[in-house]
Amino acid sequence: MLRLVGARLVQAAVTVVLLSFAAYALIGLMPGDPIDLAIASDPRLSAADAERLRALHGLDRPLLERYLAWAVSALAGEFGFSRLFAAPAQEVLAAALVNSLALLLPTTLASAAIGIALGILAARRPRGAVDAIINAVAFAGIAMPSFWLAILLIILFAVVLGWLPAGGPPPEPTLSAWLRHLALPSLTLTTLGLAAYARQTRAAMIEALGEPWIRTARAKGAPPSRVLLRHALPNAAIPIVTVAALDFATLVSGALVVETVFAWPGMGKLLYDAILGNDYNVALLALLLAALVTLAASLAADLIQLALDPRLRR
Amino acid sequence: MSARATLRAILRAPRRALAALAVGLALAAPATPLARDTLTIGITQYPSTLHPSIESMAAKSYVHGFTLRPITVHDAEWKVVCMLCERLPTIENGDAVPEMAPNGNPGIAVTYRLRADSAWGDGTPITTEDILFAWEAGREAATGIGPAELYRSLHRITVIDARTFTLHFDKLTFEYNAINELRPLPAHLERAIWQADPRAYRTRTLYDREPARPGLWSGPYRVVATQAGASVTLERNPAWRGREPAFRRIVIRTVENTAALEANLLAGQVDMIAGELGLPLDQALALERRAATRFRFHIQPGLVYEHIDLNLDLPALSDRRVREALVRAIDRDQIVQRLFEGRVPVAHSFVNPLDRMHDPTVPRIPFDPEGARRLLEEAGWRPGPDGIRRNATGERLSLELMTTAGNRSRELVQQVLQGMWRAVGVEVRIRNEPPRVFFGETLSRRRFQGMALFAWISSPENVPRTILHSTEIPTEARNWAGQNYTGFRHAEMDELLERLPITLEPEARRPLWRRVQEIYATEIPVIPLFFRADAHIWPRWLEGVRPTGHLAPSSLWVEAWRVAP
Numbered sequence: 001m002l003r004l005v006g007a008r009l010v011q012a013a014v015t016v017v018l019l020s021f022a023a024y025a026l027i028g029l030m031p032g033d034p035i036d037l038a039i040a041s042d043p044r045l046s047a048a049d050a051e052r053l054r055a056l057h058g059l060d061r062p063l064l065e066r067y068l069a070w071a072v073s074a075l076a077g078e079f080g081f082s083r084l085f086a087a088p089a090q091e092v093l094a095a096a097l098v099n100s101l102a103l104l105l106p107t108t109l110a111s112a113a114i115g116i117a118l119g120i121l122a123a124r125r126p127r128g129a130v131d132a133i134i135n136a137v138a139f140a141g142i143a144m145p146s147f148w149l150a151i152l153l154i155i156l157f158a159v160v161l162g163w164l165p166a167g168g169p170p171p172e173p174t175l176s177a178w179l180r181h182l183a184l185p186s187l188t189l190t191t192l193g194l195a196a197y198a199r200q201t202r203a204a205m206i207e208a209l210g211e212p213w214i215r216t217a218r219a220k221g222a223p224p225s226r227v228l229l230r231h232a233l234p235n236a237a238i239p240i241v242t243v244a245a246l247d248f249a250t251l252v253s254g255a256l257v258v259e260t261v262f263a264w265p266g267m268g269k270l271l272y273d274a275i276l277g278n279d280y281n282v283a284l285l286a287l288l289l290a291a292l293v294t295l296a297a298s299l300a301a302d303l304i305q306l307a308l309d310p311r312l313r314r
Numbered sequence: 315m316s317a318r319a320t321l322r323a324i325l326r327a328p329r330r331a332l333a334a335l336a337v338g339l340a341l342a343a344p345a346t347p348l349a350r351d352t353l354t355i356g357i358t359q360y361p362s363t364l365h366p367s368i369e370s371m372a373a374k375s376y377v378h379g380f381t382l383r384p385i386t387v388h389d390a391e392w393k394v395v396c397m398l399c400e401r402l403p404t405i406e407n408g409d410a411v412p413e414m415a416p417n418g419n420p421g422i423a424v425t426y427r428l429r430a431d432s433a434w435g436d437g438t439p440i441t442t443e444d445i446l447f448a449w450e451a452g453r454e455a456a457t458g459i460g461p462a463e464l465y466r467s468l469h470r471i472t473v474i475d476a477r478t479f480t481l482h483f484d485k486l487t488f489e490y491n492a493i494n495e496l497r498p499l500p501a502h503l504e505r506a507i508w509q510a511d512p513r514a515y516r517t518r519t520l521y522d523r524e525p526a527r528p529g530l531w532s533g534p535y536r537v538v539a540t541q542a543g544a545s546v547t548l549e550r551n552p553a554w555r556g557r558e559p560a561f562r563r564i565v566i567r568t569v570e571n572t573a574a575l576e577a578n579l580l581a582g583q584v585d586m587i588a589g590e591l592g593l594p595l596d597q598a599l600a601l602e603r604r605a606a607t608r609f610r611f612h613i614q615p616g617l618v619y620e621h622i623d624l625n626l627d628l629p630a631l632s633d634r635r636v637r638e639a640l641v642r643a644i645d646r647d648q649i650v651q652r653l654f655e656g657r658v659p660v661a662h663s664f665v666n667p668l669d670r671m672h673d674p675t676v677p678r679i680p681f682d683p684e685g686a687r688r689l690l691e692e693a694g695w696r697p698g699p700d701g702i703r704r705n706a707t708g709e710r711l712s713l714e715l716m717t718t719a720g721n722r723s724r725e726l727v728q729q730v731l732q733g734m735w736r737a738v739g740v741e742v743r744i745r746n747e748p749p750r751v752f753f754g755e756t757l758s759r760r761r762f763q764g765m766a767l768f769a770w771i772s773s774p775e776n777v778p779r780t781i782l783h784s785t786e787i788p789t790e791a792r793n794w795a796g797q798n799y800t801g802f803r804h805a806e807m808d809e810l811l812e813r814l815p816i817t818l819e820p821e822a823r824r825p826l827w828r829r830v831q832e833i834y835a836t837e838i839p840v841i842p843l844f845f846r847a848d849a850h851i852w853p854r855w856l857e858g859v860r861p862t863g864h865l866a867p868s869s870l871w872v873e874a875w876r877v878a879p
Contacts, residue, residue, distance in 0.1 A: 032754015036794070038369075038460060045461050047795030056458050056513070085542050086363040086522035095542055151573060158581035166581040167574055168567055169544045263569040263578075265543035273543075276750060 012295040023287045028063045034278045080281035089281035100254045100266035107189040108247050115197020123205030141195025150188045150261040167262035185262040200243050204236035238305050245301030249294040350877050351562040356575050356584035357591040360543050360568040365521040366497035367459050372591050377546050379869025380535040385493050390862045392774040394492045399426045403491050415484035422486045428477040431555035434500050435528030435536040442479040447501035456512040464495050487815040503529050534559040534873050557873040589848030590867050598849030610852045613657045616863035618846035623766045626801045635693040637838040641679040642686035643738040650844050661842035663831045671775050671827040676835050686738045703739040712741040713764035719746035758794050779811045802839035
């Protein structure tokens with residue numbers, strides 16, 4: 001176990017270094033630097049202005065030199081200034097991270113809980129009426145584009161009924177305001193997210209319920225709920241844990257489309273804007289954070305799987 | 315399709331169908347309006363900085379309209395007027411005096427007197443010290459101000475007293491008294507920060523670190539709170555001595571997705587959508603058809619000039635007859651009618667019909683497909699077996715038409731144009747790029763192979779030197795500066811563009827402007843299409859908003875906004 005953790009930590013460190021360079025290089029090699037864009041939009045910028053601004057922002061230096069300078073600063077805990085948001089990169093990131101976690105953490109938990117419950121219900125009587133309904137819901141969730149559902153919910157709950165705000169962060173930091181503003185984006189993401197859990201759980205549970213030891217448990221008189229929850233579910237949990245690990249990794253990378261439609265200033269929107277706006281410092285920090293959390297979630301999933309399935313420890 | 319274009323397409327796809335449903339239902343059950351002491355405005359952009367001089371962007375200008383007073387500005391009649399000064403200096407009233415500049419060129423000394431009642435939000439009077447600081451910071455390269463021409467040209471400031479100062483410019487142009495870009499900075503708050511480290515000033519300015527400091531603001535409102543990427547909240551500025559504005563609080567909310575912005579309007583979460591940064595015209599027109607009873611729609615034609623730059627280095631396009639044929643082949647009136655219900659003016663030159671130097675007598679090229687075919691024949695392009703014309707060497711008359719991917723209006727225009735040109739035997743290949751590639755590389759390095767459809771934003775009586783002068787063709791040697799993307803070279807045009815700025819009398823400039831428009835219309839380096847219009851959407855209870863159509867936002871005159879009785 002310790003060897004696995006150690007190996008994965010080394011792997012993570014190498015991945016982060018490689019990723020930081022790849023991300024820096026890719027953003028740097030994208031056509032048009034910020035000064036090019038400024039020239040195109042502001043006819044008053046002269047050649048001398050462009051030269052001066054490039055030097056001021058360090059854009060006249062080779063890419064590798066700029067990357068090394070950034071890496072040295074980053075190792076010292078200095079992540080630079082956001083050119084898009086006029087604030088230190090870590091401050092910009094922290095605000096977006098809080099927003100994303102506020103939106104995605106309850107959403108992910110709710111998706112997992114409801115999706116797993118629906119998957120278990122569907123697996124109880126495969127091809128029965130309940131299974132058909134849950135399957136239809138799950139398919140709809142998988143097939144429905146997030147923007148479509150988001151707009152539908154806005155129209156119903158904000159425009160027609162006027163019960164909930166159409167989007168944006170809460171104007172005042174009260175719990176009720178937060179809950180009201182989180183309701184629609186959370187509902188959108190939960191509806192879409194639970195589908196994957198329901199499908200995965202259903203398939204794993206149907207497979208587990210067909211195993212001989214389930215028949216044995218039933219023959220020994222175990223009640224159906226015990227058979228489902230104590231005997232089948234732990235055995236079906238391994239693929240569900242994998243889905244959950246991937247899902248939790250997205251907590252810090254945000255939900256771009258839903259954040260855009262609901263004007264929710266989270267990590268997905270921040271990362272998208274930072275990359276397109278050549279905001280190196282923010283983009284790199286966000287990418288590195290996402291990579292670290294993905295690696296950590298993946299490691300956690302491996303460890304949980306080891307705990308669930310003793311055969312994997314051999 | 316690019317990621318941005320894909321995202322936009324995804325987000326726009328359901329707009330029409332759902333908006334129709336939404337409006338129908340919303341009219342039956344409108345949301346409760348907010349209290350009338352607060353006005354919530356929806357815009358589609360968030361300012362990346364609130365500093366008056368660092369970077370220019372429309373969202374920042376809009377916020378500053380409420381919170382900062384410029385010394386001079388172009389008003390809704392497109393005339394230069396004083397805002398922070400007592401009277402506009404002119405040569406006639408003696409406040410502007412031509413003089414010889416140190417570089418030996420004709421210069422001018424212009425004297426301004428600040429209004430006695432002007433003050434920062436903390437009560438500190440706005441003085442010449444604030445003008446001096448703004449100039450010194452702007453001149454310092456390390457500060458990182460974008461366009462530095464104003465600070466270069468303004469070589470000296472003479473302080474007469476706390477409210478009076480003379481600006482000495484090293485050139486004499488007809489815009490000598492328009493100092494819209496020279497924004498006073500609160501020296502009592504910002505000078506020490508700037509002096510400590512000019513290079514770090516942009517990261518330490520209070521405008522971004524502590525925007526709620528009252529002393530940063532000089533307009534009828536001051537910023538009291540910001541939510542990065544989401545909103546800017548303003549409240550009445552207690553130090554404001556002018557007419558009291560109607561609303562106690564104004565919240566400017568950013569909703570980048572226009573379908574969501576429309577839903578916010580219908581849900582009552584925003585009271586109005588600012589035309590300066592609002593819905594695309596086609597979306598606004600569709601909304602107007604369905605929700606005209608709830609909102610007032612004002613379509614304001616402006617200075618955003620949609621056109622097609624032609625790459626004159628290409629052999630086919632270097633022939634003036636081919637260029638004229640391309641114009642004759644397209645029906646711009648029909649395009650404007652079909653796509654924008656005729657609510658935007660067709661462009662026949664780059665000078666807006668609202669501009670005082672617009673000359674309606676300049677020759678116009680009409681829609682004339684027969685004439686287009688005749689011109690192409692004369693130029694040696696004859697129809698081939700597939701209907702596409704070929705020259706004597708068998709080369710097909712095939713041109714690339716590029717624009718910004720994801721801009722639905724432009725993409726529609728492209729498709730209509732493609733069909734119209736096809737009808738006269740010209741093949742047009744559409745190739746679009748994300749805006750950052752299109753503007754950052756393809757246009758600025760003149761890499762487009764044929765035609766580039768995009769827009770220019772200008773100001774009233776803006777001399778198009780950077781766009782039409784032969785020395786403004788972007789090259790690597792010039793660090794790709796300049797916007798003469800067509801590669802247009804015309805000796806008379808160059809001379810006119812040099813004479814225009816230094817001709818002080820408006821009536822003396824008029825024949826020069828006429829000739830510039832004439833050359834533009836006959837040499838056809840560019841195909842004019844139309845002038846874009848902004849869609850301002852206001853609640854029926856709001857009165858007094860007056861859009862300008864140019865870069866000065868309507869928020870500059872917020873004192874005139876009123877709740878209808």
